[in-house]
Amino acid sequence: MRIPEPDNHSNLSSSYDFVSEAGPSCVTLDKASHSNGINKENGYSAPVSNGTTSNGSPTMGNGLAKHSSSIMRVSLPGTTLYDDPYLDREEFVRLVIQSLRDVGYIESAATLEAESGYSLEAPEVSEFRQHILRGAWADAEHLLVELGVTDADALLDARFLIGKQKYLELLEARKTTAALQVLRNDLAPYSTSSEQEELHVLSSLMMCSDPQDLRRRASWDGASGISRRQLLDDLQHYIPSSTMIPQRRFSTLLTQSREYQRLRCLYHNSAVDPSSSSLFSDHTCDKESFPRITTTILEVHSDEVWNVAWSHDGTHLASASKDKTAIIWRIGLEAEPSSRDCIAEFILRDHPYALGCLAWSLDDSILSTSADNLILLWNTKTGALMKTLENHGETVSALVWLPDGSGFMSGSLDRKIIFWDMEGELRESWNDIAIRVTDAAVTPDVRRLVAVGMGYNPPPALGTLARANVRDASPPIVSNGNGNAVGPRSPENRMIIYDLKTGQVELSVHMEGELTSVKISEDSRYALINHAPDEIHLWDLQEFRLARKFTGQRQGHHVIRSCFGGIDGNFVISGSEDRNVYVWHRDTGTLLEVLDGHGLGSVNSVAWNPRNKRMFASCSDDNTIRVWEAPVSAGELLRGFGISASEPEMIGKGKGKVKQPWTYNDGGL
């Protein structure tokens, strides 16, 4: 808003806002502090521990009024900041003023107000804020209409919020009678039906034994906490934002901009790090630091490798093979691949069939494996077989340790999902579910279980069937070239989302193709499902819809698995029947990399290291496992090739200064 007179002192000083929560102004000050010596001295209040106070040296302090009166108002044409019609100059300047005040540059803010002719907000807004923060409820209520809360319902809502705070504070101060009066006179008469319920809860707080109990039961932090500031935030909804600018608005916008840049960063794979981020340049992660070269090939299996899984601490990798063994590999922690030991620590034999699944217990002490219908539990410290579980009647297709530490879950083509305790004792079994499970996963928040599989068609009753057959003349099974046969009713594929606690089906979705893998994102929001032919589906579990498809990889009739990976699960990777590994950007579906290296056959499964976000593993029909990492950085290349032992002198001469090799070291992982 515009200041009527550019150098009107009273106007300027009355719009002081010392109550915003930032920096040095985080100490709530009432109006009285305006008259203290510090304010007169340098125009702002902070005897606060912030470096800026030292700047307000007495020699500079010539007093706000005098200072600002010497400022000439600059009048500019138009109303925009630059050419962009969306960038309003007044709005921009007011945000700058707000930010300056928040951090304590009070005099600069005043100067800007004087020079621009814009002020942060009308005097009544700061008065209103003061009233709320000082608990002057009646005064605050009186100002609501002036602040633009003119709608009758909005006014009632805003008064209800204020009344609630007032009531709670009275209770906290043990003024029960006064609190009761507020409840009866201020809150009850105008409350809506939903507020009635709240009133009920509020009145029950009368029974609280002490203020501490009150604060806990009301989830409210008391008059001296942030509750009044929270109230201001809540009241903000009813006051036009042009009248009362939301707190720290500039910072909110900048945070949004950072988030936007992060979302647009396709190769994003580094933690959001304040030291490396700058307002002066857009964020972008270097494509070169993406793990896309093979640094290690693990060759011990004598047949196809069908699955891989990292231990939670990221130091071990387990692999499952058609050769009827699982191997626990120790992957050394050295950042430099060439100096790292990768050894087959244990070869777990004793499996009568080829292996399909692997899962590490939460503390990595137990590895569960599945071979056809059997589940085996292995001690990962000794490599000893602890137990064999034979409860499933068909191939076990899913093994998952539950994030709540209660044990693990198994899913099978026998249409059972079984829950086991830590010792491998059966806790619960879901029998005869609607699908033959081909994979299943549990959300990290332990709320849901997502299972995929082939629908099961129960045989119809015999009597009706005979007639139906005659009438429908069901086509006979047709043999295809591979000697496989297609039944008269091809099985229907489904994804089913269960409530984990109750076992109730939340959603059951028919899917066209065969489903071979399901993984859940860290935030429990998305399920990643391999869907033949040639698709991976990202299901939004919050909105129950297909969010995205990833395409490019090949998947026909084999079990191909995918996973999330990288910082914030920013990537999706999958195996493929064309021997490549495929990498996509999760939030846009952009195909980033097609990584070759594996030999003939399928890449069956992939797994991202949970600790080292720049490393993942893939396994293949070529009997090997590959570990993928970022190429050595450009700097390291230079160190390796450009600066050999005999060359430093030459470089020193050539460039006029000696470059130390370690200058280029980017710190590795």
Added chain:
Amino acid sequence: MGMKYRRYLAGERIYGCSKCKTHLATIHSMISRAFNGQHGRAYLFDGVVNVVEGEPNDRQMTTGNHTVRDIYCVKCATVLGWKYDRAYEQSQQYKEGKYILERNLLVDVQ
């Protein structure tokens, strides 16, 4: 090759491997019950699933000379019957590409 789950059939009558219950064929795909195998009665099927085919070899049968392959259960490797690659006698050529499963090695499964 890659990993595959065994196939599961749907229908009112499913024949499985008597040793390991692996699904093999349904009554819909049965062509004839009037065959004989090494263990007595055998059935001729249009198509079967979850079997591995052996090497072809010529075998003299009651109905003439045939090129056949033994078929094995994909899970337990039991020899379940054979597949006809070729029938030398014209009258028998309807069997080419079809499968014999021995009744005594079959069991009804769900």
